[in-house]
Structures are given as C-alpha cells and as structure tokens.
Amino acid sequence: MIKKTITGFGSWLSLLSLPFFCGCSAFQSPAIREKFSCYPPKPAPVRVIALGSVTGQFSTASEPSAFRRFVTGENESDTRSGLVRPLAVVARGGELLVCDVGLGAVVRMDPSNGTMKPLINSGIPNPVKPVALAVGQEGNVFIADVLSGQVIEISADGTMKNTFRLPEQQGKFKPIAVAVSTRQMYVINGASQSVEIFDLTTSRYKGRLGSFFLPVAICVDHEGKIYVIDMLKCQVQVYHDNGRLIREIGSPGNLPGQFARPRGLTVGSEGIIYITDAATQVVQMFDPAGNLLMTFGGAGSVVGELTLPAGICTDKSLMNLFAPKLPTSFIPDYLIFVANQFGPGRIGVYAFGKFRDN
C-alpha cells in the first residue's frame, strides 16, 4: 500500500487564510516576499514563486519483525519510505511520473488524491534500472533502462507497448536520457557519449545526432528542436530536427549564465529554457535566443531551495490543485517541478507567472 504526503501542505493552507494578499500591490509588498520564496530578488518583479515540495511515502504497515531485525540488522526506522533519489520528473494529465534510481522504479504520483502507484501494471517485467523518462503525444511513457540497455515504451494504460534497442553493429547501448518528438525518439547513449535517433512509427534506428563529450540530458520543444546538455562542455546545444546545430548556450563557470555541472533541462511554453545545475544548485532560465532571464533555487533546505537538482518539467494540468496556494494577485502561467536527489523535499514545486500589476 502506498500513500503520498505533501510536504508543507499545512503551511500552504495557512497562507490561504491571509486575506490581505487579495488585490494588493503584490510584487512590491514585503509581506508577499516574507511569506513566499519569490524570484528574482527585489526590486525586480516576481516571476517565480516556490510553493513547497511534493514527496511520496510508502506505507509502514509491515514493520520488520524482531527476528528479521536480528537477522538483517534493520531497526524500526529502516523501513524505506517515500522517494529516495528521484532523477527525473514528468507531468502527464494531472499526475507526476517520477523516475527514482533509489527505488529502482518509475512511480505515478497524484497530488490531488494522495496516491502513489507503480507506473507499470503488475505482471509486466519492470525495467532493471530506470534512470530517465519522457512522455509522448498519446501519453505513452518512454523509460530509459540503463542496465538492460533498452528504452521501454509503456502505453497510457500501463501495459508494455514496445522496446527500442540499438542494432548490434552500433555498439553498446546504455540509455541515460530520452526525449520524444511527434515522429522521433532521441536517446543519449552513455556508452558512446552520443545521441541515438529512432523512428517512432517503425521503431527503426535512424542514426546519430551531433557530437558531444558527455551528454547527460535531452529534451524536445513543441517545434521539434532538440536541446542537449553536454556536461563537460558546460553547454546546452540546440539542434534543428534536421540535425543542424542552431545555437550553443552557456560556458564553464559559476557566474550567471554559466554552468558548472548542468544536469537537467526542459522547455516551457513561450520557449523558455530551464536548466538545472547540480553544482550551483540553481535553475537558470533562458529565452529562446539564449539570453539569461533569471535564476531561482539555490542550495538549502527551506522552501524553494534545492539539493543536487536533476530533472525538471513544466505543466499546466495540475494548476487547479496548486493555484489556490498562491497569492490571489499572482497569475500563474504554469507550474515547474524540480527533482532533488537529496534534501527534505524531493520534488520542488514552483509557479511561473506574474502579478496583476507587474
């Protein structure tokens, strides 16, 4: 039995009881900034508000017996609970799909009713070691299984639909990240530090994209452009779907606009590019032309701060659930979810938008 908890839920409810938020000159109000973690810092208008974190918790109904504790050395507190080490998070139709390498599983989290379930139906072989996932247009989930050397496609009803393997003559296949467009799937192959392309319709291997030193994350925007993080070059490379390199974003370093250890990325609506950095533990936002817009997060354990951030996604389907937690004068465009590998809140939740009087 699995159940889910929302860290900080109580504090969200208490925030709702503060009527003075309504209709005030919000982005300049010190009260707003005192009660919420707002980004960027004042006096700039607020664009991102931290809402807290979402995590999951497995039931502790089956505590280890005294005999088991004697044999294994476990004690009462050893029962594994909740997310352990999430690397990737993706939203799908009102739920979050989380790939957790600590649990060795992909789980579905439904913040609206408090449930957390395995993604894959019972009776179907689970991935050996899932490390990344992507959602296709029809809601199918593509899971990168690094140990079995394949990408597994799971249909929306939880059944296995397809598997993708690299032709033997192409060498070893170690999928560590995956992204899908309407027609193609792009997989980072950790064995050859390359991006492999598969045709989604025929499942056939189509070749490689670009040239990289250590690609670690990939995503595709609504126009079909492909974004790849090269961790060693400390860059994001943007490709046209015909394989042409369009742009390189970032350089090594820890100044604003630079990357020390870029780890995850996504592209929101309006083409805003979100990039997590495991070294500086921030999320940097860039416009489609590669200009730095702002930064949020930072290392720590209070609401809005991050601990070894990895995967990131944006979503509108959960807006109805989270919008009431925001100041009423804040107009959210969409939500941002960030997977923290450690720390008190594993999936950080943020809202992107603006105040009415901005």
Add this chain to the structure above:
Amino acid sequence: MKSIFSILLCGWIIPTLIASKGPAADPHRFPSSANHGNIGCVACHHPHKAGGKSAVWETQPSPECRLPLYATSRTQVGKSSLMCLGCHDGAIADEVPVESGTMIVSQVGNSRPGLERGIGYPLGSHPIGVRYQLHSDKYVARATVAAKGFLLPENRVECISCHDPHGTTGIRHLLVKSNRRSALCLSCHQL
C-alpha cells in the same frame, strides 16, 4: 561480532576474490581535445572564467557575482561528497547507493558510527558524511588517522576519506590505500 565479520567480508574476502582482475583504468580520465584542452578536468574543477551574463529579468546580483558551488549544510554530506554524488547517480556514473532508512547519505544527522551496524548496511557500502568518533576505543585516534594522510573534512568521513578521485595510487576503485586484509578499514576501525 557483526562488526568484525563485516570488516573481514568487505575488506578481505571480497577484495581477494576480485583482485585477480587487476587494476582498472582510471574512470575519471575524461576526453581531451585540441579545441577544448583537457576538458575532463571541468567535471570537477570549475574554472573561474569571466563572461557572466546580466539576467534580463533581474536587477541583482551582478553578472560578476559567483554562485556558490556544492553549498551544503551540517545536516547533509560534505561539499566534496556532494560533488561525487552529482555524477554518481546511476545514470552518468555508477550509483552511490542511497537508502532512506539504512543511512548511507541521507540520515547524516543520525550519529550511528561507522561499521557498528555491521551487516545491516548493503554489502560493501559505508556511510558518508558521518562524524568521526573522537572518543571511542573502537576507532583509531583522529590524529593518527590524519598523520597517515587520510582526509576527514570537517571531522567527517566523506568519499575522499577512502577514495582518491585522481587515482594517484593506481589501486582499484581509486582507493587511497589497498584494502588487502582490511588494511584500509583498519586504518580507522579498531577490532
């Protein structure tokens, strides 16, 4: 008893079984290129280059204000271990096992010392970020450990206490010292 068994198992029996495979290539030797120089160093050594950008939506900080690297708090693992864990996540590099209950990384605030729990830990693992016990006859005196060259940053056992990321010793798994007959374990643990 559990402690002794665990030390022997992890430090003597298993290493002896795998010793015949010989030393492995340095896994931290990343590629270099004519255009980018020894780019592999960037994985851990972050250059202090100029070239920060002004954020369009921000009025501060300035583009020359550096972001702290691997900032951590006393309740977590240390900065050096956080750097290791940033890549050793099971996808980019071999995973450092993290158990929410059987403290490997996450329950640093818990003061369970070293291998005292014995076989309760996953085989071959060791807690990271735990405080080195200064006043316990189960551990070698800290000054002695430090004199042997072992690193205990902020008096904690971190990844670099047992592993040299540069692999200068040439020992398998980048160990700072051979663990034959539990020699590495016994550098800190007293039977």
